[in-house]
Amino acid sequence: TYPQLISVFLRFGLVDREDGRDRAVRPLGHQKQWISKARSHPLKPPSLGSELKRLHKPRICHSTRELDGLKIAIVRTTLHRGSGQAVHIKEIGRRLVQRGHEVTIFAREVFEDLDSLPSRRVSSSFDGVPFIRHLGFTMKAGVLIQGYDLVHTQYHPDIFVGNYLHSIKNIPHVFTYHGFAPIRLWVNPMQKLKMIDHKAGTFPSLRAGVDQIISVSEFLKNELTSRFMIRPEKIQVIYNGVDPERFRPEVNGEEMRKRYGLAHRPVVLFLGRLAPYKGIQYLIKAIPSILKQIPEAIFLIAGSARYDTARIGSMLATASMRRAVIFTDFVPESEVPKIYAACDLFCYPSLWEGFGLTPAEAQACGKPVVAFRHCALPEVVAHGETGILVKPGDHEELANAVVELLSDPARMVEMGRRGHRRVKRLFSWDVAADRTVSVYERAISIHGMQC
Structure with missing residues (x-):
């Protein structure tokens, strides 16, 4: 074995x-040197057969x-x-x-x-x-x-x-x-x-x-x-x-808004690895439909590129799309809560998630989430309560959900409050460590x- x-x-x-x-x-x-030394040594090196016999001896457990x-x-x-x-x-x-x-x-x-x-x-x-x-x-x-x-x-x-x-x-x-x-x-x-x-x-x-x-x-x-x-x-x-001391609604996002020139425009954030299974391509496909109804919207795409990302920039087909999208590259850990605080809505169209840590962090910061309805994401995001979950791979449904929430600020605030309470109740590192x-x-x- x-x-x-x-x-x-x-x-x-x-x-x-x-x-x-x-x-x-x-x-x-190195074995050549070892064998040379072993030949002149009074103790013979163990044979392969004796070594395998030793491995099959019953193990003695510690008390x-x-x-x-x-x-x-x-x-x-x-x-x-x-x-x-x-x-x-x-x-x-x-x-x-x-x-x-x-x-x-x-x-x-x-x-x-x-x-x-x-x-x-x-x-x-x-x-x-x-x-x-x-x-x-x-x-x-x-x-x-x-x-x-x-x-x-x-x-x-x-x-x-x-x-x-x-x-x-x-x-x-x-x-x-x-x-x-x-x-x-x-x-x-x-x-x-x-x-x-x-x-x-x-x-x-x-x-x-x-x-x-x-x-x-x-x-x-x-x-x-x-x-x-x-x-x-x-x-x-x-x-x-999620660390409740770091990720909380009270974090101020003004520094990030000033850095990226967001002013008072509605901001949709994506934070994650720029890999195909994270679904960033579906958000980019949804942008034209969103801009038709909310032309002042801006899209903050934060995360480092590791796999298959050369085509992402080429997907921004029109000048209006390019003006509406900002790539931040890797975000230092100390700035992650601030970038959540700078957005109005967190969009995470991942095609596969074993858990979904970034949607949980966004909710802890009081932000509503739009994501695909599959894998572990329904365990992290409560549909209709803390965000909206849509059909996987459907960029039109994704666009409609983003527009629906951006058009109703009061609903976004209420979803954010519920999300913060739910994350605090269900997703605790202290509880995880004890378990x-x-x-x-x-x-x-x-x-x-x-x-």
Whole structure:
């Protein structure tokens, strides 16, 4: 199996075992030197057969321990700035520390400010094809993660690290499922291949080597149980949260309005990754219909471009459309609440969402939301109460909903109030952290019974 393959590599000296220093995985050429030294050494190196026999010996479980002050390893290969997963890890990690637990984040690349959370960089000299790169990351992380009570993984190939530590080192493993956007929604061929690789590696790994799964929505839990036959009792739904101190109706948006020359015009905001599955193309298609009825409207498109975005600018066909659209590029974390405060309405025509963190944040700031009615978005946006949900992929319905709300300021204000109250009630990082600790306790208990 994958974990056993890694263990053989570790046993035969392909990876440095030194604790305290972040050493790279040794290249395969190092084996020639190792064999040369081994020939002159009085102790024989272990044979492959004896090593595999050792792996099949029954595991000895550690005695039950108190669950106060857990030592937790959170693994994520890459933490992209502003991504939902980076926010999730940072917010949960910070609150786990506040509750007396020791948290360390293990990652290959970190582009996000982790608010002083301890982190270890998992460097590896293996690169090239995804399998080799993932193998290198898993091997090195498996060496670095020593003496932890639990490993918590978030995505692919992080799950391989948890599977290895679960199977070989007897460490309980919790996996948070954030979901994968369908392959058909990607335009870039390389991105399609990447998503195929992610899915092919993740779903088989969920069946063994994972004690508990956290799903960030009921939609994703249903996907796991109905499409991938994961037992429901193995999955706990814990919604993402919103920081009520940062995202609140009292935040002043005048600074952003002045910066982008918005004056007192009605502002429609999109904030998110400029990728095809986020549906920015449908908002752009809706703009002409909106401008016909509300010519003074302006559209603020905020977010960084990572995939398939070269055609977005070319979609702004007319001069009036170009004058009505402002691209801000990446918005620093400190300015995100201000840009929500600067808008009148948040439009989020995403084609796929495992949760929908930005619509939740917008509602926390007292803004109504227009979005597509599918995936997890109906769990985040209450149709007719905190916003309007329309048929997925229908840019005319999207335009009509935007016009309907912009034409009724009093209704937008009331929806904003309801949205703020609903988010405060349902989407709390403090509640999410407490429930995550409960899942940890359950995973440790289940893992002990399985040994």
